[in-house]
Amino acid sequence: MPVAASSIRTAKRVDRFTYAIRNIVVEAKKVEAGGKRVRYLNIGDPNQFGFLTPPHLIDAVARAMRDGHNGYVPSPGMAEAREAAAADFVARGVNVSADRVLITSGASEGIELALTGIVDEGEEVLVPSPTYPLYTAVLAKIGAQPVYYRTDHTNQWQPDLDHVKRLITAKTRALVVIDPNNPTGAIYPEATRKTLIEIAETHGLVILADEVYGDLSYDGPVPAMAALNNDAPIISYSSLSKAYLAPGWRAGWMAVGSSPRLDGALAAIKKLADGRLCSPGPMQYAVAAALTGDRSHQVEFRKQLRARAALTANRMNAIPGMSCVMPQSAFYAMPKVELPPGKTDVDFVLGLLRSTGVLTVYGSGFGTPLEDGFFRIVFLAPLDELRALYDDVADFTAEFRSA
Numbered sequence: 001m002p003v004a005a006s007s008i009r010t011a012k013r014v015d016r017f018t019y020a021i022r023n024i025v026v027e028a029k030k031v032e033a034g035g036k037r038v039r040y041l042n043i044g045d046p047n048q049f050g051f052l053t054p055p056h057l058i059d060a061v062a063r064a065m066r067d068g069h070n071g072y073v074p075s076p077g078m079a080e081a082r083e084a085a086a087a088d089f090v091a092r093g094v095n096v097s098a099d100r101v102l103i104t105s106g107a108s109e110g111i112e113l114a115l116t117g118i119v120d121e122g123e124e125v126l127v128p129s130p131t132y133p134l135y136t137a138v139l140a141k142i143g144a145q146p147v148y149y150r151t152d153h154t155n156q157w158q159p160d161l162d163h164v165k166r167l168i169t170a171k172t173r174a175l176v177v178i179d180p181n182n183p184t185g186a187i188y189p190e191a192t193r194k195t196l197i198e199i200a201e202t203h204g205l206v207i208l209a210d211e212v213y214g215d216l217s218y219d220g221p222v223p224a225m226a227a228l229n230n231d232a233p234i235i236s237y238s239s240l241s242k243a244y245l246a247p248g249w250r251a252g253w254m255a256v257g258s259s260p261r262l263d264g265a266l267a268a269i270k271k272l273a274d275g276r277l278c279s280p281g282p283m284q285y286a287v288a289a290a291l292t293g294d295r296s297h298q299v300e301f302r303k304q305l306r307a308r309a310a311l312t313a314n315r316m317n318a319i320p321g322m323s324c325v326m327p328q329s330a331f332y333a334m335p336k337v338e339l340p341p342g343k344t345d346v347d348f349v350l351g352l353l354r355s356t357g358v359l360t361v362y363g364s365g366f367g368t369p370l371e372d373g374f375f376r377i378v379f380l381a382p383l384d385e386l387r388a389l390y391d392d393v394a395d396f397t398a399e400f401r402s403a
Contacts, residue, residue, distance in 0.1 A: 016140035020365020049380035060289035073281040077103025081287035085253040093227030105279040107237040110254035117268035130366035157186035180213040183376040185327025215243035217329040218306040249283040308379040315390040337373040344370040356392040
C-alpha cells in the first residue's frame with residue numbers, strides 16, 4: 001500500500017540558509033503583481049544598467065565556442081586561464097604559481113570550496129559586519145558558525161581590530177576580509193591589512209581575501225593583501241563579474257597562497273573541485289583575454305562610479321534622519337536611517353518598496369542589527385534616474401519617520 005500522501009520534508013540546513021539580496025525579490029514580485037513598477041537597486045549587476053562586457057572578451061568566448069571548445073575542461077581550470085591568473089597575481093606582488101590557482105564558477109564557488117574544505121561542522125569563521133551574505137549562507141549549509149566582527153561606520157567602515165582579537169576562540173578557523181568591501185564600498189589602509197595578517201598568523205587562521213572589487217577603487221587598483229606577506233596563509237579571490245562586466249559568465253579564480261601550511265587546504269579544495277567536474281569551459285577563454293588584454297574600460301567605469309557614489313552620499317546625507325559614508329570603491333552604499341521606536345531596517349526597506357517601488361536590501365541581511373537602520377543601495381543606474389529615485393527615498397523617509 002502507498003504511504004499516505006504528505007509533503008516531502010526538506011533538509012534542516014535549508015532553514016538556516018538565507019541570502020537577503022535575492023530573497024527580497026519575492027516581495028518585489030508581489031509589488032509588481034499589484035501593478036506598481038519596481039526599480040531594482042538590490043543586485044550589483046552592471047549589465048542591467050548599460051555597462052557592457054568588453055568586446056574582446058566576448059570575441060574570445062565566441063571564438064572558443066565556434067572552434068568546438070564546448071566540452072569539459074580540467075577541474076582546476078584550463079591551463080591558459082590559470083597561468084594568466086597566476087601571472088596577474090605575481091604582477092600584483094603575490095608569489096603564486098599556476099598549480100595553486102583554480103578557475104571557479106565565479107568567486108562565489110571558490111569561497112564555498114574553501115570554506116567546505118577547511119571548516120568543520122561546529123567550527124567558527126570571523127566575518128565582517130556588515131558582510132557579503134554568501135559567507136553566512138555557505139557556513140549555514142556546512143553547519144559552521146559565522147562570528148561577526150565590527151566595522152565602524154563612524155570611522156569609514158574600518159574593522160574594529162580589537163574586536164577581531166577578542167572574538168577568536170579555539171574553534172576559530174578562518175578570517176574573512178572583503179576589501180574593497182561589499183556592501184560598504186570601504187577600502188582598508190595598509191596598516192589595517194598588516195594587523196589583520198598578524199592576527200591570523202598569531203592564531204593559526206586562514207585569511208579569505210575577497211578582492212573581487214580590487215580594480216574598482218575610484219583612485220585605481222588596490223594592492224593585493226597577500227602581497228604584504230607571501231608567507232601568510234591567504235587565499236585570494238577575483239573574477240570577471242565586476243571589473244570586467246561579465247557577471248553572468250560565472251568565471252572567477254582563486255589563488256591558494258604559496259605557504260606550505262596551505263598545501264593540505266589546496267589538496268582538499270582540488271578534491272572538492274573534482275566532484276563538481278569543472279566551471280563553464282568557454283568562459284574560461286575570456287580570463288586570459290581579460291588579464292592580458294585591454295583594460296581601458298575600467299578607467300571610464302571607475303569615473304562613472306565615482307560620480308554616482310558622490311551623488312548617493314550627498315543625497316542620502318541631505319535627508320533628515322539619514323547618514324551615509326562616502327564609498328571609495330565599487331557600486332554600493334550603506335546609508336543609515338534613524339528608525340522610529342519599535343521599527344526595524346526590514347520595516348523601512350519593505351515600506352520603501354511598497355510605497356515607491358524602490359528595492360534596496362535591509363542591513364540585517366548583511367549581518368547588522370535590525371534596530372540599527374542600515375540598508376544597502378546599488379547605485380549603478382544613470383545619474384538622472386538616481387536623482388529621481390533619491391527624491392522618492394527622501395519623501396518616503398520623511399513619512400516613515402513621522403508616522
